[in-house]
Amino acid sequence: MENQTTITTEAKPERLRQALLEGARRLKFAGIEGARLDAEVLLRHALGMEKSEFYLNLDALLPIEDEECFRKLLLRRAQREPVAYITGRKEFWSRDFLVTSDVLIPRPETERLVEVALERSKLCAGRAQLEILDLGTGSGAVAISLAKELPEARITAVDVSIAALEVARRNSERHGVASRIRFSAGDLFEQVAGEFDLIVSNPPYVRREELAALSPEIRDWEPLTALDGGLDGLDCYRRIIADAHQYLVPGGHIILEIGADMGKAVAALLNGAGWYAPSLVYQDYAARDRIIVARKTPPSNLTAKGSNRG
Ligand SMILES: C[S@@+](CC[C@H](N)C(=O)[O-])C[C@H]1O[C@@H](n2cnc3c(N)ncnc32)[C@H](O)[C@@H]1O
The missing domain is CATH 1.10.8 (Helicase, Ruva Protein; domain 3)
Structure with a gap:
C-alpha cells in the first residue's frame, strides 16, 4: 500500500x-x-x-x-527566485521588458511615475525638444515608456550600475527608441550635463533596518543598490534634491517615486530647498502616497512654503 x-x-x-x-x-x-x-x-x-x-x-x-x-x-x-527573473520578462506600461537580476523588477506602482510625468510634460508645451532625465533607470522601464509616449522627447538615462544600463539599452532597442535615449553610467548627476524639462526618478528608498524584513524574493534576489536608501531611506532624495535645480529649466518639474510613508519627509526636503513651488503628493491605485512633484520657480516667485498634498 x-x-x-x-x-x-x-x-x-x-x-x-x-x-x-x-x-x-x-x-x-x-x-x-x-x-x-x-x-x-x-x-x-x-x-x-x-x-x-x-x-x-x-x-x-x-x-x-x-x-x-x-x-x-x-x-x-x-x-524564491522571482518569476520575472526566471522568465527574463516583466510587463510594464503594457510593454514587455527584459529583466535580469542586475535590475529591479519594474513595479506596477511605478506606472504612476510615468503617468504623472506625462501630465507634467503637457505643461512644457512650446519647447521644441522635450529633455527628460531619468536618474536610476534600472531596466529602463520609465525612460523607455516616456520615450514611447513622447515621440518629441530626448531622454538621458543614468544608472550607477553598468550591468543595469546594458539591460536598459537592450530594452530601448527592442522598443525602437534607442536613438532618443542617451545612457550614462554615473553616480546621480556626476556625468550629467545640460538642462531638463523633467527630472524623474524612482531611487532606492528602503530604510536600511527594513532590508532584512523584505520578502526573500526581494531581499535575496533583487540588487541591493536598487533598494538600499540608507538609514532613513532618504539618502538619494537628499542628494537629488540638493542638485536638481541646477539641471532643471525654469518651470521644469522634478517627479519622484516615494515610499508610502515618505511624503512629508520628501516634501520638507523639496520645500526647504528654496527652488520649488510647493510640492504635490500623488497616490497610487492602492491609495498610498507614491509620487511627489515640484516645479522649479525662481526664489522670488515663491510665496508659500510647506506641503500641498493632492
Ligand atoms: C528602485 S531602482 C529603479 C529602477 C527603475 N527606474 C524602475 O523604476 O523600475 C533604483 C535604481 O537606481 C540605481 N541607483 C542607485 N543608486 C544610484 C546612484 N547613486 N546613481 C545612479 N543610479 C543609482 C540602481 O542601480 C537602480 O537601478
Whole structure:
C-alpha cells in the first residue's frame, strides 16, 4: 500500500492540466503565495506558449523535455527566485521588458511615475525638444515608456550600475527608441550635463533596518543598490534634491517615486530647498502616497512654503 502511494505521488503528469495542478501544489507546499498563477506562467514559459494557446491545449500531452524544463523552473521558484527573473520578462506600461537580476523588477506602482510625468510634460508645451532625465533607470522601464509616449522627447538615462544600463539599452532597442535615449553610467548627476524639462526618478528608498524584513524574493534576489536608501531611506532624495535645480529649466518639474510613508519627509526636503513651488503628493491605485512633484520657480516667485498634498 505504501509503495502504491509513492508511485502515485511521483508519477509524471501527462497532460498540461495535470502538470499545472501538480506544479501549483509543489509551489504551495514550498510556501509560495500565488502558487497557481506562478505555476501557470512557468509552464507556459517552458512550453513557449501564450495564454490563449495554453488554454486551448490543456488536455494535450506534456512533452518529456518540457516536463523536465518545467520541473527545473519550479525548483527555482521554490527557492524564491522571482518569476520575472526566471522568465527574463516583466510587463510594464503594457510593454514587455527584459529583466535580469542586475535590475529591479519594474513595479506596477511605478506606472504612476510615468503617468504623472506625462501630465507634467503637457505643461512644457512650446519647447521644441522635450529633455527628460531619468536618474536610476534600472531596466529602463520609465525612460523607455516616456520615450514611447513622447515621440518629441530626448531622454538621458543614468544608472550607477553598468550591468543595469546594458539591460536598459537592450530594452530601448527592442522598443525602437534607442536613438532618443542617451545612457550614462554615473553616480546621480556626476556625468550629467545640460538642462531638463523633467527630472524623474524612482531611487532606492528602503530604510536600511527594513532590508532584512523584505520578502526573500526581494531581499535575496533583487540588487541591493536598487533598494538600499540608507538609514532613513532618504539618502538619494537628499542628494537629488540638493542638485536638481541646477539641471532643471525654469518651470521644469522634478517627479519622484516615494515610499508610502515618505511624503512629508520628501516634501520638507523639496520645500526647504528654496527652488520649488510647493510640492504635490500623488497616490497610487492602492491609495498610498507614491509620487511627489515640484516645479522649479525662481526664489522670488515663491510665496508659500510647506506641503500641498493632492
Ligand atoms: C528602485 S531602482 C529603479 C529602477 C527603475 N527606474 C524602475 O523604476 O523600475 C533604483 C535604481 O537606481 C540605481 N541607483 C542607485 N543608486 C544610484 C546612484 N547613486 N546613481 C545612479 N543610479 C543609482 C540602481 O542601480 C537602480 O537601478
